[in-house]
Amino acid sequence: MKFLEDMILRFGSIDRRFIFILIGLAVFLPLLRPIDLPIRTTPTTEKVYNAIEAIPANSKILMSFDYGPSTKPEIHPMTLGVMRQLLRKDHQIYITCLWPDGLYMALDALEEINKEFELVEYEDYVLLGFRPGNEAIVKGLASDLRKVYTVDSKGTMLSDIPMMDDVNNLKDFQFIFTGSAGYPGTFEWVQYGGDPTGVPLSSGTTSIQVNEVMPYVQSGQVKGILAGMPGAAEYEKLIGTPGIAIQGMAAQSFAHLVIVLFIILGNLAYFITERRERKY
Amino acid sequence: MNNKRMKTYSLGFLGIALFTFALTQLPDSVHIFQSDRAVMFTLLLTIIMVMLNEVKEARISTDSIFLRTIPGLKAVEEAVGRSTEMGRPILYVPGIMDMNEVETVAGVIILGHVAQMTAQYETSLDVPVARSIVMQAARESCKEAYLTQGRPEMFNEDMVHYVTDDQFAYAAGVNGIMQRDKPAACMYMGKFYAESLLFAETGNSIGAIQIAGTASQAQIPFFVTACDYTLMGEEYFAASAYLSRKPELIAGVKTQDTVKLMLISFIGIALLSRALSDLGFTSFNLLTWLGL
Amino acid sequence: MLLKRYIPIGIVAFFGSLTLFGWFIENESIESFVNDDATQWYDIIASFAIFLGALNLLKLQFLKVVKRQSGWQYSVVAIASFFFAFTIGFFMKGAFFVGEDVYFTQKAAEQAILVSGSSEAVRAVEWGAHISTEGGLFKWMFDSIFTPLSATMFALLAFYVASASYRAFRARNFEATLLLLAGIIIMLGRVPVGSLITPWMVMYLLVFVGTIFMNTYFKDRKLIFGSFVLGLLGVTALGMSMDWNPTQPAIFFLPSLQEWIYTVPNLAGARAIMIGIGLGIIVTSLRYIFGLEKSYIGDQ
């Protein structure tokens, strides 16, 4: 017992660089050789899936790409998944971006989706693109879309796009989905988009934001939420198209296990020191 | 809340409600009021009424107002003292957002109080900022603080300096400053995102006293685990009142408290009305009636 | 005094009340100011201000070089990178089209025409569009310098979060223990591995941990040993009667337990913070609008 305690204590005083190496390996190794792990879906993810599934076919859906390359691993699989689910029911997708690099993300997603769906621009989707102004853009869309966007991302006048004919503000959409990595994002869409217009709104966020958005989900201001990469993996499972999120789950699981192990060892060391100090 | 206040507020609320009602009943030809926002309007006016009344009361006497202690705020002065003893600077980070965030403004105001202390103790202060407007505001605030302490000669404009607008480049730059200048105390007061942990962990590795204050909910846990003291959420907004002891600001804290009580009572009333309608005693539900 | 003090205070009061009460007034020009122009104007002011910051950065770095302070060589790197990016941003369009292909310079584009012998003309991108043109120089800088740097700084957090959980996540008191347990349950319950841990493993673990805790409080060895054995037997008996169901009882099944924590007690805490922050922001904002707090413009 004494020996074990000493071992734990010695581990308790190791250099933190050792921890860095372990966590690096825990992520890196499973990426090289992925293992299949069973994915369980959670109710909040199912809520998003069901909300989108319930939209009548051929509806108009607004998708906002509010993230950039640094949070791409978390959000990108979600936006891809949502696009797939929408296109299967022939919805029309209108894409906006509150982040400048959101435009690149949207282009990337469209290229990826195009491989399976053979999209036709201005029939299946319009890429409205990025406009600077953060929450002002959301407010602008809620009151008059054409004030914010006169042309789409390619410079085509909106009046020349048949898909845009009956679209004048947020109320003309049946659903809003935002892939959000921070500010501006879910909060702005709730405060200035969803709440004032009453259009159902759903969101995929980075893990870190989940807790902040949670009260909105419970109160129904946001219809379900996709929470980080595991949320994306659940969603990939629900729509039946496995992708990079499911691939990453092994690495994710391992890293969590290692961290929990660290916490337990750290606490054991803490308890042992506390007790020894009390005794002597 | 004593009886006098209760009476003032009840009457005031009644007046506001009537006024709002009158506005909603204006004929269609006079389109000036957004009737669907009437509930919000009433609430907003009520808060303003409470605030103005509390300010009036506080100006007469602040003695009657009790504020419970917030440990993190006491620690600010200790931290300044310790830095002086160690002869090392104090690092103050006013968040990474611009002055269009209320948290940042609060951070700049608290900076003013910290600057007064550093002026008294003759400790050097380093304020790297991520936004130029914040830089200008922080300079004004520091300059004034050194002036009121009678030490204008100690103020140097470059104690507040710009690093870059970019979140992570700023984090990298501030990390570098911490590594190379080894401040004895680090204070993080403002709006933070993911960089919070980078700051807190680096601060920890150089052994600085760390005090954080933020309303960024997702970042509070990191500060709570990695810093010595954390002003979380609403405490952070009360900080400047605590530090200044100015009657107008203490009245603000009192307003928050009073409104909080009102809101909790509102929850109670709404629950009761919902229960009565759910149990079939009445067909009236307050929340549905208000359109919430 | 007027210019330095009263006008700024007036500006705060005027624009503060306009944007606040503008929400309730039905008037098109006020609405469009509140919804659109107000923030646009701020963005414009902030865009001017950023040059001020850049000058300040350059000044301090130049001073470092001139005074040969320690690490001045790195300041040279900073200054050089600033001018590199500044040139690309303001003085070079960096994107010249020949048909669908994009070239960084006019020369390279002309060269390409010569080589391919095509009849296309070189088409330079518009100012303003040059920063977002796929294949352009600015976008190249964004992809190969800016993105890896910010994404890696972001990824450093993974390592830091590990060392922070190891070092700072200690069960010092009951509050800290709650924080820790909630964290662990969310961490395990949210990922696939959590569903591989059956409730029975958790219950055995609890018996184990319970015994350790008893060990610190009671000194009676018989009692401790007795309850340990009883606990093990109890869990085993329950397990056999429920056929070792891998997802029941749900309170000990991490994915279900995390769901409950996440939607019930966590929600309560998060909501209280949200309301608190909301109140704090509203009252603080009103303090600014009513001029009760003015020290951010150097007015004590």
Add this chain to the structure above:
Amino acid sequence: MAFSTILGAWIAAFLTLGILSYLYRDNPFYKIAEHIFVGVSAAYWAATFYWTQIYPNLFGRLFPKDGPLAFIAEVDFNHEFNVLYFFPLLLGIMMLLSIFRQFNWMARWGIAYTVGIAAGLKAYGYLNSNVLSQISASAVDIFSGSLPFFNMSGDSVFNNIVILVGTISALMYFYFSREQSGSYGKFTRLGIYFLMISFGASFGFAVMGRISLLIGRFNDLILFSSSDYNYGTFWMMLFIVVILGFWSFQNPEKKEG
């Protein structure tokens, strides 16, 4: 693959590894990466702000095509001439002038404007979405009889009571004008427990998010190590490890108390 793409991948790999080397300790590679980052990003944002804000939104409204000032310059972004935009122009110029000591005060106007609109806009948004909606969502369903008594996920009477008690007690923790003692103190103590569970959950989610991002970064490094990119990651890694090894041999780590 084009030369610029490969060069880009090599630079990206170098900078990525340079930043990661900070995990070992503060070293020249990190310092170089850090200073490049600070320099490039300051100019990057200056350019981005200028070309996405000042140029289209300010000049686009002051000098639109066919506008009264079109004889000075023409910036066509489909905006109409708007004389009000001279005001932000004025504030912006004053902000720039405040660099001179005697004009320091000029910055105050811009600061005042920023704080003013922030206060007005935020107060409304938070009042509506954070306070009013959350307060009304707190009036939960307890008596309707349509809910089960307990449920692990989804609404139930028990869960609703926990949420209600938790919200109110945690809200009372933020009540400042009363000492937290006696039975009132116990109630606010309960509030802290709810806050702590919430922080723990946030921490758990944060760990999750950070790991996901690391997965993304490693995926990129794996991509850049392929033959398409001339094994950029490997070469840069070798370069950095060798130099760093040599450097730490020359500069042994100082232990500080």
